[in-house]
Amino acid sequence: MSEQKAGGEPAVSTPESGSSKIETPDGGAGRLREVFRSDHPAVLTILAIVAAVVIGSILIIASDQATRTAASYFTAAPMDTFSAAWHAVSGAYVAIFEGSILNPSSLSSGDTATIFGPISETIVSATPLIFAGLSVTLAFRAGLFNIGAQGQILLAAIFAGYVGFSWHLPVVLHVIVAVLAGILGGALWAGLAGVLKAKTGAHEVITTIMLNYVALGLIQYLLGVHGFQAKPYNQAISPPVDHNALYPHLFGSALRANVAFLVAIAATVAVAWLLGRSTFGFRLRTVGANQDAARTAGISISRVYIVVMLIVGALAGLAGSAQVLGTSPQVTSDIDAGFGFDAITVSLLGRGSPIGTFWAGMLFGALRAGSVQLLASTNTPSDLVQVLQALIVLFIAAPGLVRLIFRLRRGAGGQTAVVAKGWNG
Amino acid sequence: MSAPTTDEELVVHHKVVQVGPSRARQTAVAIALIVIGLFVAIVLASTGTHPNAKFGFDAGGARVHVPTLSLPEAPFCIVVGALIVLAGIYHLVRGFTPAAMRWVGSAVGVLFLLAFLAWAGTGGRTVQFTSLLQQGLFLAAPLILGAMGGILCERSGVINVAIEGQMLAGAFAGALLGTVAGLFAGIVAAIVVGGLLGLLLAVFAIRFLVNQVILGVVLNVLALGLTGYLFDAIMANNSNGTDNPGFFGPAKVPLLGDIPVIGPVVFDQNYIIYAMYVIVIVIDVALIRTRWGLRTRAVGEHPQAADTVGINVLRLRYQNVVLGGCVAGLAGALLTIGSVGAFTKNISSGQGFIALAAVIFGRWTPRGALGAALLFGFAGALQSVLSFLNPPLQINSNLLGMLPYVVTIFAVAGLVGRVRAPAADGEPYVKGSA
Numbered sequence: 074m075s076e077q078k079a080g081g082e083p084a085v086s087t088p089e090s091g092s093s094k095i096e097t098p099d100g101g102a103g104r105l106r107e108v109f110r111s112d113h114p115a116v117l118t119i120l121a122i123v124a125a126v127v128i129g130s131i132l133i134i135a136s137d138q139a140t141r142t143a144a145s146y147f148t149a150a151p152m153d154t155f156s157a158a159w160h161a162v163s164g165a166y167v168a169i170f171e172g173s174i175l176n177p178s179s180l181s182s183g184d185t186a187t188i189f190g191p192i193s194e195t196i197v198s199a200t201p202l203i204f205a206g207l208s209v210t211l212a213f214r215a216g217l218f219n220i221g222a223q224g225q226i227l228l229a230a231i232f233a234g235y236v237g238f239s240w241h242l243p244v245v246l247h248v249i250v251a252v253l254a255g256i257l258g259g260a261l262w263a264g265l266a267g268v269l270k271a272k273t274g275a276h277e278v279i280t281t282i283m284l285n286y287v288a289l290g291l292i293q294y295l296l297g298v299h300g301f302q303a304k305p306y307n308q309a310i311s312p313p314v315d316h317n318a319l320y321p322h323l324f325g326s327a328l329r330a331n332v333a334f335l336v337a338i339a340a341t342v343a344v345a346w347l348l349g350r351s352t353f354g355f356r357l358r359t360v361g362a363n364q365d366a367a368r369t370a371g372i373s374i375s376r377v378y379i380v381v382m383l384i385v386g387a388l389a390g391l392a393g394s395a396q397v398l399g400t401s402p403q404v405t406s407d408i409d410a411g412f413g414f415d416a417i418t419v420s421l422l423g424r425g426s427p428i429g430t431f432w433a434g435m436l437f438g439a440l441r442a443g444s445v446q447l448l449a450s451t452n453t454p455s456d457l458v459q460v461l462q463a464l465i466v467l468f469i470a471a472p473g474l475v476r477l478i479f480r481l482r483r484g485a486g487g488q489t490a491v492v493a494k495g496w497n498g
Numbered sequence: 499m500s501a502p503t504t505d506e507e508l509v510v511h512h513k514v515v516q517v518g519p520s521r522a523r524q525t526a527v528a529i530a531l532i533v534i535g536l537f538v539a540i541v542l543a544s545t546g547t548h549p550n551a552k553f554g555f556d557a558g559g560a561r562v563h564v565p566t567l568s569l570p571e572a573p574f575c576i577v578v579g580a581l582i583v584l585a586g587i588y589h590l591v592r593g594f595t596p597a598a599m600r601w602v603g604s605a606v607g608v609l610f611l612l613a614f615l616a617w618a619g620t621g622g623r624t625v626q627f628t629s630l631l632q633q634g635l636f637l638a639a640p641l642i643l644g645a646m647g648g649i650l651c652e653r654s655g656v657i658n659v660a661i662e663g664q665m666l667a668g669a670f671a672g673a674l675l676g677t678v679a680g681l682f683a684g685i686v687a688a689i690v691v692g693g694l695l696g697l698l699l700a701v702f703a704i705r706f707l708v709n710q711v712i713l714g715v716v717l718n719v720l721a722l723g724l725t726g727y728l729f730d731a732i733m734a735n736n737s738n739g740t741d742n743p744g745f746f747g748p749a750k751v752p753l754l755g756d757i758p759v760i761g762p763v764v765f766d767q768n769y770i771i772y773a774m775y776v777i778v779i780v781i782d783v784a785l786i787r788t789r790w791g792l793r794t795r796a797v798g799e800h801p802q803a804a805d806t807v808g809i810n811v812l813r814l815r816y817q818n819v820v821l822g823g824c825v826a827g828l829a830g831a832l833l834t835i836g837s838v839g840a841f842t843k844n845i846s847s848g849q850g851f852i853a854l855a856a857v858i859f860g861r862w863t864p865r866g867a868l869g870a871a872l873l874f875g876f877a878g879a880l881q882s883v884l885s886f887l888n889p890p891l892q893i894n895s896n897l898l899g900m901l902p903y904v905v906t907i908f909a910v911a912g913l914v915g916r917v918r919a920p921a922a923d924g925e926p927y928v929k930g931s932a
Contacts, residue, residue: 132724136731218711220851273523275911278659278711279858282851283903283910290900297896417715454730456843459723466716471706 114424120475121468129461130162133453137161165453172446173439186327191442193328197400199438201226203337204392205416206423206430207344208263208385212277213425214348215381216361221266221281222389223413224288225259227406229393231292232258234404235301237314237397247317252336252394259390260383262288267382271375277382285413292406303403311404320399333395338431340391345427347384357381389413415441418466437462524593530908531586534610539579542617546571547890551619557628557762564758566624571616578613582606603909604869611880621888630883631763631876638875639771640665640832640846644853645860645867646781647692647826652862653785654818655798655922656703659714660695661826662850663721668692668830670725673841674732676743676834684743684835685770685828692827693820695721700819704812707926718850726843733841745839746770770828770836777825782864794818798920801927811927829853855906862920870906877902 134140140161143153173195179187205222212219233255262284269275295301296309303312320331348354359367360377368374396408419437423430444455468475551571555564585602594602619625644661651658668688676684699717702708733741746768755765785791793814796804801811834841852874860866881898
C-alpha cells in the first residue's frame, strides 16, 4: 500500500490497474464506455454479481462428476470436458432461474399457478429477508450491529404463533392482533439488547448473539410444554395457526405469496421515510456517524439506542410473523429458517439503504427459491446459493478488489454507506 | 472512522475510560449476590431429598482410588449461601474493586455450582465430579482454542468475527484429509485451511480496508456455504471414502494421569487438547513477555506510534491474523477428528460465536478468555450430568441450557460493564494517514 487519498480508501497503484490504461472517451460510445468503466455503485454491484457467478461456476465444474470423468481423458477428447463443464454450469444457473422467475416449459401448460409459481416462491422467500434486512440496515445506520435477528424472529414466532393458535378472533382482526404480537415479541427481545447497551454499555454484538441462544432454548422449552405443544405431545411443534390469523394469499390459494409482501413494501417505504425525512432518523444517523458530535449536539445517545433497537426488533418481528402467519403456520424451533443471518448479507448488499435492502432481499429471495429447483433437478448441491451470496457481498464490501479485477477507474462512487464500528465504537 | 489524531496534533487524546462501577450498578450487583446466597441457603438447603449428597471422584482408568465423599447437603448449602450473602453485604457497604469483583464473581459462580450439585446429588445417585470436570474441559477445548485465535487477531487490531467460519472450515478439512491421508494430516489440513481463511480475512481487512465485523460475518457465510456445498458434493454419497477419519481418543499421560482428580481431568485427554495447553501458555506468556507480544499490543493499541518506532504494522497484522486463523482451524479439528470422527453440515453450530463472546467476556486476555470458555464448557457438561442424576426437582434441560448465555449477558452487563477493546481494534491502518 503506497499512498492514501481522502476518503479512507487505498490508492490502487499496481502497474496493471492505473488510469493510464483507460482510453480517452470519444463520442457517445466512449461516454457509455466511460460509465461502464467508472465505479458507479450500480456498476460495482453488477460486476460483483458477475465475479461471484464466475467463481461459482468454477466450483460447480470442480465438483461435477461428469466433468471430472471427462477430464480424465482430456488429451484424447478435450471437447468432452468443455461440454460436460458447460452442461453442469448452465444446468445449475438455468435451474436457479427456473425455480425463481420463470420455467419456460410451464408456459405451454397454460395454468397460471404453474407459470407464476416460481415468482410466488421468490416473493415468499424475499418477504422475511426484506423485513429482517431492514432491521439490520436500520441498526447499521445507528452504528449498531444486530446479529440477533434470529432470536428476534424466534420470539416473534412464539408471540404471533401463540396468539394465532390459542386465541380465536374474527377474520381481519385476528391477523392484525397476531402480527402486533409478533412485533411486540421482536421489539422486546431487541429492546433488551438496546437497554443493556444504553444503560450498562454491554456490547450489542455479544448480547444479541447470547439472546439468540436464549430464544432458541426458550422456543425448544415451550415446544415441550402442554398448552404450547400440539397434541399428542410427541413432536416439537405447536398446533396450527387459526385460519383467521393467516395472512391472506395474494394470488389465490394455489400460490403461496401472501399479503405480508405488501407489508414488506410498506415497511421499506416507512423505514426510508424514517431514516431520510424524520427528526428521529436524523438523530439516528448522527449517532451512527459520530457519537461525540451527536452528544455535543444534545442528542441523548442512550435513548436513541433504545428506540432504535425497539424498531429494529419490531422489523425482525414482522419477519417472524411473516413466517408463522404465512409460510409455515406452525411454530417449530427452526422457524427462523436462517433468515436472521441471511438478513445481514441482504443488508450489506443493500449498502445501508432501505430501497437497496428491498432489492437485495428480492435477489437473495430469488436465489433461495432457485436453490429448491437446483436441488430437485441437478446434481449441484443447493448450498451453491449460499456461496454465491457470500461472494457477492464480499465483492460489494471490497470495491477496491472489484476495481482491481475489472480495471475500473476510481471515482467518487463505490463507498459503502454502511456504518458499523469496532468494539469501542 | 479513522483515529482522531492528525499529524499536526502533538497531544494524544485518550478517551476517558469509565473507572469503577457506578453506585447503582454496585447496589444491583450486591442485591443480586444476596438473593443468590439466600436462595442457596434457604431453598437449596431445605429441598434436598436425602440428607447426604454423594460425590464420586473416580474416572475411568485412574489408578489411585479416591473414596466417595458423602456431604451433608443442608449444612453445606447453608454455609455456601452465607458466604455468598456476606460477599453481597460487603459489596453493598464497602464495594469490591472491579479487579477483585472478577475473582469474587468467579468464586461465587463456583460455590453456587457446588451447592447446586450437592442439591442435585441428594436424589440417591452419585455426582461423578471428576468426569464432570473432564467432560467440561473437553467441551470447552474448541471454545478455548477458538478464543485464542480471536485474541491473536484482535490484540493486533483486526476484529475476528470469522472464528466460526475458520472453525467450520478446519473441521471440514480435518475430516476430509484425516480420512484420505491419516489423522495427523487432518490436523495439518485443519490448521492450513483455518490459516487460509485467516489470510482472506487479513487481505480484505488490511489491503482492501473492508469493515471487519461485516467481513467476519460474510466469511462465516462463505465457510458455511462452501463446506455445505463440498459436503454434498464429495462426502454425502461417499462417506466411507471421504468422511470417516476416525478420531483421536484420550491418550493418558504416564504418571501425571494418575494424580487423583487432576490426572483424569487434565492429563487423560487427546493430543489436540495437549497442544491446546501449550498454545494457551505460549500466547499468555508471549503476549506480555516477548518482543513479539509487545509489538503486537503496540500495533493493536496505537499503530501510528508503533510505525514511528519502526515496527512493520501491516506485516505484523498479516502474521497474527493468519496465525489466529490457524489456531481457530485447529479448534475446528477438535469438532471432527478430536471427538465424533465425522463432519456434518454446520457442525460448529455457533461455537465460534461463543468463542468470540469468550474473547470479549475475558477482556481480550488469554486467561480471561480461558475462564469464560471453561464456564461455557462446564455448563454444557453440567447439562448432560444432570440428566443422569435424580435431582429433587427435574429441571428442563432446555432451560438449563440457556443458563451460560444468560450468565454471559449478566456478566457483560453487570460485572464487566463497558469493556475496552484494544484501542485500534477494527481500525484499518494506512501509513501516513493518521
